[in-house]
Amino acid sequence: MKTFPLNLEELQKIIKEYPTPFYIYEEAAIVNNIRKLKAAFSWNKGFREYFAIKSTPNPYILELFKSEGCGVDCASETELMLADSCSFYGEDIMFTSNVTSAAEFKKAAALNSIINLDDPSHIDYFIEYVSLPDLVCLRLNPGGRIYYKDKLIVDFEDHKFGFTTEQFINSVKYLKEKGVKRFGLHCQFGSHRNEADYFEENTRKLFEQVVTISKSAGIQLEFINLAGGVGIPYDEAAPETDIYAVSASIRKAYDEILGAAGLLPIPLYLELGIFMTGPYGYFISSVMHIKKASKTFLGLDASTNSFMSPSRYSNYHYITVAGKELKKPDCSYVITGALCENRDRFATDRLLPPVDKGDILIFHDAGAYTYSHGNNFNGRLRPAELLLCTDNSLRVIRKAETAKDYFATLDYPIKYGD
Known part of the structure; x- marks a missing residue:
């Protein structure tokens, strides 16, 4: 059974001041997880986490990573603005983009970010607008397909990201002629995986290509960015991700492949998102209606425009009925919102304790790729975000949207009523 850091009385007190729906994040748990990640990779001198904005x-979440010495991974001009506003600068920022505009490259260059290029054609495009920096990173598409237990995980043959190995080598040589002296390599091969053997097998394959690239291009890489891909267990019965085991598996491949080739030391970077904050965020909503038809439908005061993970990814999210944690889950419910979409479902045929109108539902593992995927379909407004601070105080880190926010970009007289 997954747990929530507040009891029913404490949650009800919050709801009196901040009505549902809202997100709430645990500051202490996020900080502890950052420290655990850094401890797991302490064997690698220069290791760094670039949190995926x-x-x-x-x-306020980015400030936690800043305070713990992490960098940030940005993929757009507005994300760069957010990083800048939180005082990230220079090699604190990894700008990993694709189909990139001149304005985005200019902003990234103005912040002295690490520029991670996705395509050989981006090199001359970049030079057209911005001077090449001393350090450039290239994103590698290693080719082929990755399977795990007969399941296709990544099909690099159908992947829109990255340089082929040949393009990577030729581009390094071209960039060296243009005056670039330092190079990084970026490659993401994970996809919500947490098995140590998966990471050992695929880091090994990547490091073998690193050896080929380094020797063919005549370079010693400044870093290897393994990007994201470390997942979390959504199912309450699954074990937690063992980041120490994942790190040990990567270290084995690192020592045996890169060490044998005489390429060590090379700092490793990660760009984790879900692993860093996913388990430490919760989506809170209240039951507004109960509809009994062929099935029993719980109608929440939120819709999946605010919490899309269950409908967009079909992700299972464990649900706690606040105050009924110890009651037997023997009632089946379809949990829905108010969108004009039958797919507007948080869960289907979910077994919960008997639910009453006004009960509070807590969706677990909602700390990443949840609010950021929100939208305003049907004119539904996005909820507030709250931070449960280390001292148990509560901080509003994003206000709930209002109708005025929704209409703010329209040049038209809107009738707001009384």
Whole structure:
């Protein structure tokens, strides 16, 4: 059974001041997880986490990573603005984009970010607008397909990201002629995986290509960015991700492949999002209606425009009925919102304790790729975000949207009523 850091009375007190729906994040748990990650990779001198802003784009969350010495991974001009506003600068920022505009490259260059290029054609495009920096990173598409237990995980043959190995080598040589002296390599091969053997097998394959690239291009890489891909267990019966085991598996491949080739030391970077904040965020909503038809439908005061993970990814999220944690889950419910979409479902045929109108539902593992995927379909407004601070105080880190926010970009007289 997954747990929530507040009891029913404490949650009800919060709801009196901040009505549902809302997100709430645990500051202490996020900070502890950052420290655990750094401890797991302490064997690698220069290791660094570049938190994926796209997963939880809130400056108060970014401040936690800043305070712990992490960098940030940005993929757009507005994410760069957010990083800048939180005082990330220079090699604190990894700008990993694709189909990139001149304005985005200019902003990234103005912040002295690490530029991670996705395509050989981007090199001359970049030079057209911005001077090449001393350090450039290239994103590698290693080719082939990755399977795990007969399941296709990544099909690099159908992947829109990255340089082929040949393009990578030729581009390094071209960039060296243009005056670039330092190079990084970026490659993401994970996809919500947490098995140590998966990471050992695929880091090994990547490091073998690193050896080929380094020797063919005549370079010693400044870093290897393994990007994201470390997942979390959504099912309450699954074990937690063992980041120490994942790290040990990567270290084995690192020592045996890169060490044998005489390429060590090389700092490793990660761009984790879900692993960093996913388990430490919760989506809170209240039951507004109970409809009994062929099935029993719980109608919440939120819709999946605010919490899309269950409908967009078909992700299972464990649900706690606040105050009924110890009651037997022997009632089946379809949990829905108010969108004009039959797919507007948080869960289907979910077994919960008997639910009454006004009960509070807590959706677990909602700390990443949740609010950031929100939208305003049907004119539904996005909820507030709250931070449960280390001292148990509560901080509003994003206000709930209002109708005025929704209409703010229209040049038209809107009738708001009384």
